[in-house]
Amino acid sequence: MSAIAFPAPDNTIIVRRDEIIAGLARLVEPECLVTGDDEMRPFETDALTAYRRMPLAVVLPRSTQEVSAVLRYCHDAGVNVIPRGAGTSLAGGAIPQEDAVVIGISKLNKVLDFNIANRTITVEAGITNLAVSAAVAPEGFFYAPDPSSQLACTIGGNIGMNSGGAHCLKYGVTSNNVLGVKVVLIDGTIIDLGGDAMDVPGLNLLGLMIGSEGQLGIVTEAILRIIPTAEGARPVLFGFDSSEDAGACVAAIIAAGIVPVAMEFMDKPAIEICEAFAKAGYPLDVEAMLIIEVEGSEAEIDASLARIVAIARQHGVRVVKESKSAIETAQIWKGRKSAFGATGRVADYICMDGTIPTGQLPYVLKRMSEIVAGYGLRVANVFHAGDGNLHPLILFNANDPTEQAKAESAGNDILKLCVEVGGCLTGEHGVGIEKRDLMGVQFNAADLNQQLRVRAAFDADWRLNPAKVFPLEGRTS
Amino acid sequence: MQTRFSPEQLADSHTRESEKILRSCVHCGFCTATCPTYLLEGDERDSPRGRIYLIKDMLENDKPANTEVVTHIDRCLSCLSCMTTCPSGVHYMHLVDHARAHIEKTYKRPWHDRLIRSMLAAILPYPNRFRLALTLGRLGRPFAPLLAALPGGDRLKAMLSLIPKGGLPQTSSDEPAAIQSSRQVAILGGCAQSVLDPEINAATNRLLARFGIGVVFSPGEGCCGALVHHMGQEDNALGFARRNIDAWWPLIENGLDAIIITASGCGTTIKDYGFMLRDDPSYAQKASRVSALSKDITEYLDTLDLPAAEPKSMVVAYHSACSMQHGQQIKDQPKRLLKNAGFTVRDVPEGHICCGSAGTYNILQPDFATRLRERKIKNIMRTTPDIIAAGNIGCMTQIAQGTDIPILHTALLLDWAYGGPEPTAIRSLS
Numbered sequence: 013m014s015a016i017a018f019p020a021p022d023n024t025i026i027v028r029r030d031e032i033i034a035g036l037a038r039l040v041e042p043e044c045l046v047t048g049d050d051e052m053r054p055f056e057t058d059a060l061t062a063y064r065r066m067p068l069a070v071v072l073p074r075s076t077q078e079v080s081a082v083l084r085y086c087h088d089a090g091v092n093v094i095p096r097g098a099g100t101s102l103a104g105g106a107i108p109q110e111d112a113v114v115i116g117i118s119k120l121n122k123v124l125d126f127n128i129a130n131r132t133i134t135v136e137a138g139i140t141n142l143a144v145s146a147a148v149a150p151e152g153f154f155y156a157p158d159p160s161s162q163l164a165c166t167i168g169g170n171i172g173m174n175s176g177g178a179h180c181l182k183y184g185v186t187s188n189n190v191l192g193v194k195v196v197l198i199d200g201t202i203i204d205l206g207g208d209a210m211d212v213p214g215l216n217l218l219g220l221m222i223g224s225e226g227q228l229g230i231v232t233e234a235i236l237r238i239i240p241t242a243e244g245a246r247p248v249l250f251g252f253d254s255s256e257d258a259g260a261c262v263a264a265i266i267a268a269g270i271v272p273v274a275m276e277f278m279d280k281p282a283i284e285i286c287e288a289f290a291k292a293g294y295p296l297d298v299e300a301m302l303i304i305e306v307e308g309s310e311a312e313i314d315a316s317l318a319r320i321v322a323i324a325r326q327h328g329v330r331v332v333k334e335s336k337s338a339i340e341t342a343q344i345w346k347g348r349k350s351a352f353g354a355t356g357r358v359a360d361y362i363c364m365d366g367t368i369p370t371g372q373l374p375y376v377l378k379r380m381s382e383i384v385a386g387y388g389l390r391v392a393n394v395f396h397a398g399d400g401n402l403h404p405l406i407l408f409n410a411n412d413p414t415e416q417a418k419a420e421s422a423g424n425d426i427l428k429l430c431v432e433v434g435g436c437l438t439g440e441h442g443v444g445i446e447k448r449d450l451m452g453v454q455f456n457a458a459d460l461n462q463q464l465r466v467r468a469a470f471d472a473d474w475r476l477n478p479a480k481v482f483p484l485e486g487r488t489s
Numbered sequence: 490m491q492t493r494f495s496p497e498q499l500a501d502s503h504t505r506e507s508e509k510i511l512r513s514c515v516h517c518g519f520c521t522a523t524c525p526t527y528l529l530e531g532d533e534r535d536s537p538r539g540r541i542y543l544i545k546d547m548l549e550n551d552k553p554a555n556t557e558v559v560t561h562i563d564r565c566l567s568c569l570s571c572m573t574t575c576p577s578g579v580h581y582m583h584l585v586d587h588a589r590a591h592i593e594k595t596y597k598r599p600w601h602d603r604l605i606r607s608m609l610a611a612i613l614p615y616p617n618r619f620r621l622a623l624t625l626g627r628l629g630r631p632f633a634p635l636l637a638a639l640p641g642g643d644r645l646k647a648m649l650s651l652i653p654k655g656g657l658p659q660t661s662s663d664e665p666a667a668i669q670s671s672r673q674v675a676i677l678g679g680c681a682q683s684v685l686d687p688e689i690n691a692a693t694n695r696l697l698a699r700f701g702i703g704v705v706f707s708p709g710e711g712c713c714g715a716l717v718h719h720m721g722q723e724d725n726a727l728g729f730a731r732r733n734i735d736a737w738w739p740l741i742e743n744g745l746d747a748i749i750i751t752a753s754g755c756g757t758t759i760k761d762y763g764f765m766l767r768d769d770p771s772y773a774q775k776a777s778r779v780s781a782l783s784k785d786i787t788e789y790l791d792t793l794d795l796p797a798a799e800p801k802s803m804v805v806a807y808h809s810a811c812s813m814q815h816g817q818q819i820k821d822q823p824k825r826l827l828k829n830a831g832f833t834v835r836d837v838p839e840g841h842i843c844c845g846s847a848g849t850y851n852i853l854q855p856d857f858a859t860r861l862r863e864r865k866i867k868n869i870m871r872t873t874p875d876i877i878a879a880g881n882i883g884c885m886t887q888i889a890q891g892t893d894i895p896i897l898h899t900a901l902l903l904d905w906a907y908g909g910p911e912p913t914a915i916r917s918l919s
């Protein structure tokens with residue numbers, strides 16, 4: 013499959029492969045340099061497996077200094093670079109190209125400092141998201157942004173994509189929870205942005221770095237804000253007879269000014285898939301389900317739930333099921349967080365990621381099923397309804413090229429629909445290669461050009477993750 | 490994931506099965522985070538997703554295995570933690586078994602590697618040979634530093650260090666007379682365990698008899714075949730499986746409640762006999778029946794509703810063997826039984842990660858195995874236990890090398906709690 017184009021590989025780099033490998037070999041231990049065809053294979057893609065490219069070499073540095081030495085070398089030798097975390101990007105953000113060296117930060121996975129008084133933790137960027145929460149849990153804290161992939165994805169990747177998750181409705185996404193980063197620039201310079209305070213003087217370059225998809229530098233350390241775990245939290249399952257009712261209920265809850273910690277939507281196909289894996293007690297006889305979680309003291313939980321249930325009743329909720337134990341709560345979230353993976357049991361999928369104003373939910377849900385049905389495919393919907401972040405999973409057969417093409421077209425139509433109703437192309441998965449060519453739908457030429465100029469200030473030669481984010485045409489570096 | 494197999498390739502039953510498995514993997518990467526070798530290395534080649542990818546490439550292109558691929562597949566513990574984690578139900582075990590058989594067929598290992606593997610395969614599954622080897626090995630221990638200098642010598646050294654320090658335990662003689670009961674079970678005698686710790690099956694036997702379960706042994710059975718299976722010696726493994734099925738079949742026809750297994754490593758394999766022999770018309774059905782009847786001792790006891798026993802002031806760190814929690818998905822039963830039997834049971838932090846034993850892994854991959862053992866022992870110590878309990882002899886031998894805290898099979902503790910003899914290893918504690 014190659015509907016999305018990659019730039020033609022730069023042969024002047026590829027012919028120098030032996031020399032480049034020899035250069036890299038001087039900088040890192042042998043086990044940190046991967047060059048064999050077979051051994052590089054596992055790095056040829058991320059979670060957007062329809063697209064694959066073999067890299068020139070893979071380097072897995074063990075320190076910021078090594079990252080710096082390798083970047084400096086690539087810069088001086090004129091070699092492209094693909095930063096990689098855990099390779100869970102759904103937008104193809106970590107997919108290599110033949111003329112590029114992959115720099116993977118997965119060996120940089122230590123906690124460096126935990127400051128309870130300041131409520132911060134300093135980590136190496138290759139640590140997984142969940143490992144951060146696990147490290148601070150014994151002291152009663154957690155790291156709030158919780159992508160469903162949190163078990164595997166790295167803080168570096170989260171920063172690259174400005175990732176969000178179910179519980180970001182209340183606590184904000186990555187950009188609201190990162191206080192500082194150590195970044196290695198393309199020429200090897202190591203800089204610190206931000207710090208351990210909420211605000212720092214000068215230009216907010218930290219804000220620029222978060223969500224920059226590996227195009228401005230490689231993050232090797234991060235200072236993260238951690239939050240005390242709430243006294244209690246309780247999810248409730250709401251079952252509806254139609255997706256539209258569920259969508260309207262979400263819009264009404266938001267309109268009433270209530271902010272639950274999480275508000276997640278699943279339609280019938282998604283409920284069935286997740287229940288089969290997690291056995292979480294999801295209602296199987298409904299068309300749509302919301303998982304709404306509130307937290308606080310028992311009394312606070314009861315009070316907010318009462319208000320939420322009342323709104324749900326006005327919107328025709330048929331099943332209301334509160335979690336009764338910590339185990340049940342864990343199962344409910346396990347089902348939700350495994351949704352994409354569990355979908356693999358029934359079909360291949362592409363996972364779209366767009367954002368819409370929550371008021372448009374009922375309309376968009378209806379239009380999305382029509383669009384996908386128009387291509388003769390099926391869709392399973394599971395998403396962060398509270399912030400209008402849609403994740404339709406378009407189901408198809410990856411061994412059938414025509415189905416794949418249809419799935420991609422359906423996906424593009426859905427994203428355009430998001431923009432049409434006043435929303436946005438991406439929610440939390442980033443642009444990567446997947447949505448690169450749709451950037452023109454979202455931004456006009458002047459907008460895009462200004463972004464390109466900022467990008468060029470960091471990486472004038474377009475070495476860092478060059479195939480991603482910005483449409484290939486119209487690049488003026 | 491997309492796959493590229495030709496119809497000719499798919500005519501082969503193994504390839505067909507592997508293609509199905511590969512199709513169900515969505516490359517989400519969840520499994521990497523719970524893989525012991527990825528935790529150690531942070532290198533995707535040493536992760537489940539990476540291995541799946543290496544295997545995919547090898548099988549799709551009918552490539553003979555090469556040193557690079559073999560290195561990373563060999564480092565896999567077959568702990569199956571990735572299967573517990575995978576939301577998509579990817580059957581990694583069958584895929585890696587296929588890959589190992591492919592490696593065995595298409596790759597020539599260096600001589601010292603071949604030598605040690607054939608030695609292990611020729612000795613470990615046979616109790617008499619194993620006993621002899623241990624005795625000789627104890628004599629050889631002083632030569633360990635010399636051996637370490639040979640090619641692959643780190644493995645020989647690892648092997649010697651696994652030999653129990655004291656003499657070998659005597660075969661228990663006080664087996665209770667067979668009782669007649671409407672509920673009969675067979676106990677797998679197995680191989681290595683019967684030599685290293687015969688008390689495990691003796692205790693199991695006493696325990697079952699005490700609760701009115703008749704126990705039968707069948708003379709013809711032996712090693713389950715896991716050991717050679719994990720080395721990719723498929724035919725050899727199927728031979729062991731058929732022999733066990735033949736040995737149990739008459740008992741099954743007479744009515745058998747269960748085949749009780751006291752080493753979870755064996756349990757995982759015996760429960761897979763049905764799959765392993767699916768293409769053998771004369772054994773397929775019998776094999777599925779045997780697999781269905783196989784139960785870990787704790788899995789079986791948990792169905793018996795045992796009475797609560799006198800509380801004891803002893804903290805037990807329960808180490809869940811990978812073959813127990815991932816291979817057989819037996820997680821709560823052993824802990825429930827121990828609690829009910831009066832012990833204070835503590836979960837080991839990071840309990841889903843392997844101790845590094847993994848069959849012959851601690852001999853073949855001493856470096857990774859030692860790092861995993863140290864990590865495991867650190868986590869066990871955090872629970873400040875009096876005793877460590879486990880349901881797999883491999884883990885017990887491995888963990889015992891790194892700590893003085895007594896480590897006992899769950900069945901021994903249960904037997905003691907319900908009136909059996911106090912295990913010698915903990916006499917000084919109570």
Ligand SMILES: Cc1cc2nc3c(=O)[nH]c(=O)nc-3n(C[C@H](O)[C@H](O)[C@H](O)COP(=O)(O)OP(=O)(O)OC[C@H]3O[C@@H](n4cnc5c(N)ncnc54)[C@H](O)[C@@H]3O)c2cc1C
Nearest residue numbers: 097098099100101105160166168169172175176226231440
């Ligand atoms: C099943 C599944 C569920 C998911 N659920 C969610 C979800 O709920 N919310 C969500 O937001 N995302 C989700 N994702 C998407 C993905 O997990 C996130 O985008 C994640 O942040 C990627 O992290 P990673 O470590 O895998 O990074 P990678 O995929 O390796 O890289 C992602 C991007 O960041 C760049 N990058 C990586 N490391 C660095 C670094 N150190 N410095 C600079 N740039 C870097 C890469 O070049 C790439 O562009 C999901 C993915 C899967 C497969």
Ligand code: SF4
Nearest residue numbers: 514515517518520575
């Ligand atoms: S968790 Fe399962 S589906 Fe995801 S990469 Fe691992 S094996 Fe594949």
Ligand code: SF4
Nearest residue numbers: 524565566568569571
């Ligand atoms: S079986 Fe264990 S060691 Fe092997 S890939 Fe799976 S998790 Fe890793």
Ligand code: SF4
Nearest residue numbers: 681712713715716755
């Ligand atoms: S676990 Fe199975 S293969 Fe290993 S020694 Fe015991 S019977 Fe033999």
